Amino acid sequence: MRNRLGFQDGARVEVDDPQDRVLRHPINSINGWIAVAADRTIAVKLSEGHSEISAGxxxxxxxxxxxxxxxxxxxFTVYLDLCGVQFAGRAVSIEFVSGEVQIAELVLQVTDEAVELAASYHTGMAAKKAKLASLLKEGVKTDSRCFAPSALPDSWMVSPVLEEKRDAVSSHFYGPKIYDFLNEFPQGSIFLDAGAGLRKRPLPNVINVEIYDYPSTDVLAIGQSLPFKDNSFDGILSLAVLEHVDDPFLCAKELKRVLKPGGRVLVMIPFLQAEHGYPSHYFNATRSGVVKLFEGLTLKEQILEKSNHPILTLQQIVGVYFAGLGEDCRYEFxxxxxxxxxxLAEKHLKGEQDQMLNLDPEKAFHIAWGTTSIFQKD
Structure with a gap:
């Protein structure tokens, strides 16, 4: 029975994302909170209709x-994988359980598109796993706590287990430039997404490497030591990752090693951005810096995407400064x-025109939020 607030009887559950409680992707992260003490042991169960869904x-x-x-x-953050779920309706139920007692229930609607994409991705998983097996070097092991095979070093200090994760989830969608890049390759090409984060709409021809066992992760590994054979991939994506590794030169060397001759790598790396991300934020790069990282490859082009316009540099810098001021003066600022x-930044994001957004291209590079580079291995 629902109470007047729209929640199931029991502990109150608030959902921050997605606020409308609608699942639009095959893989989802649901963020919110539940009104129980933080030291209470809670488990979750998932069901669709009257059928309980696999714990995986x-x-x-x-x-x-x-x-x-x-x-x-x-x-809480709940990671939900709809791939392989047999849907009778268009809703799933997440039960919050303490001991054997259900303390709350969260019902989420599922769009038709999400159901169709989940079925499509599930169908292509067997072929993807077979292709992955042919690319891996020896030494990749299984971890009983994780679903993806692991090539993480034994000394790796970060737990890949989602249940132990306590920080923000990296989850972004591919933009038009990424899809254009992928679509330029012949059918049957295989790609690496090195440091993919949580991909809510994973692609069957893209191998997702991560340090966390997200539902979309295909292999657990670090960029400094990729578990793939030489010349394995037709194309590689490195999207806002190299600033978060402690040795970007070694990571770039590994990306070059696993790239096929004639293959291309698309690199997005910030230039003027505030510290952010996890495990840490080590290095930003100028255009010259990213060329140095990928020395030995031929630079094909360097561009500024919408997400790296200098107006966003200004917005972030002013925003960080604002947040760092005391409350007695921040609003005066x-x-x-x-x-x-x-x-002006909002106008840019909405695609509206303003003469103050039309910078000289060279000046734009000087203060860009980040750059996108495409290289080719000759």
């Missing part, structure tokens, strides 16, 4: 949140004419 389709992480009283509420920068 549902992983959950519970953690204290700075905005919540730990005596009254705990944050924001009320200054510099606040117009935020309006």
């Amino acid at each position: 389709n549902l992983r959950a992480s519970f953690y204290p949140r700075a905005d919540l009283d730990p005596k009254a509420a705990v944050g 924001l009320a200054m004419p510099v606040s117009d920068l935020f309006d």
Whole structure:
């Protein structure tokens, strides 16, 4: 029975993302909080209609949140994999259980598109796994705590287990430039996404490498030591990853090693961005810096995508400065004419025109938020 707030009877559950409780992708992360003490042991179960779904389709992480009283509420991230689920309707139910007692239930609607994509991806998984097996070097092992095969070093300090994850989830969608890059290759080409994060719409011809066992992860590995044979991939994606590794030169060397002759790598790396991300944020790069990283490959082009326009550099720098001020003066700062920068950034993101967005291309590179580079192995 639902109460007047629209929640199942029992502990209150709030969902931050997706706020409308609609699942639009084959793989999803659901973030929110539940009104129980943070030290209480909670498990989750997933069902569709009257059928309980495999435990492998549902992983959950519970953690204290700075905005919540730990005596009254705990944050959660639920990782939900719809691939292979046999749908009778268009809803799934997540049960929060303490001991053998259900303390709350969260019902999520599923779009027709998500169901169709989940079925399509599930069909292509066997072929993807077979192709992956032919690319891997010796030494890749299984980890009883994870679903993806692991090539992580024994000394790796970060647990790949989602249930132990306590930080933000990296989850982005491919933009038009990425799809254009992938579609330029002949049918049957195989790609590497090195540091993929959580891919909510994974592609059957893209091998996703990550340090976390997300539902979309194909292999657990670090960029400094990729577990693939030489000359394995037709194309490689490195999307906002190299700034987060402690040896980007070694990572770039590994990417070059596993790239086929004639293959191409698309690299996105920030230039003027504030510190961010996990495990840490080590290095940004200029255009010359990324060329040095991939020395030995032929530079085909360097471009600025919409997501790297210098107006976003200004927006972020001013935003970080604003957040660092004391509350007694931060809004006075924001009320200054510099606040117009935020309006200008929003115009840019919405695709609206303004003469103050039309920078000289060379000047734009000088203060770009990041750059995109495409190289070819000769």
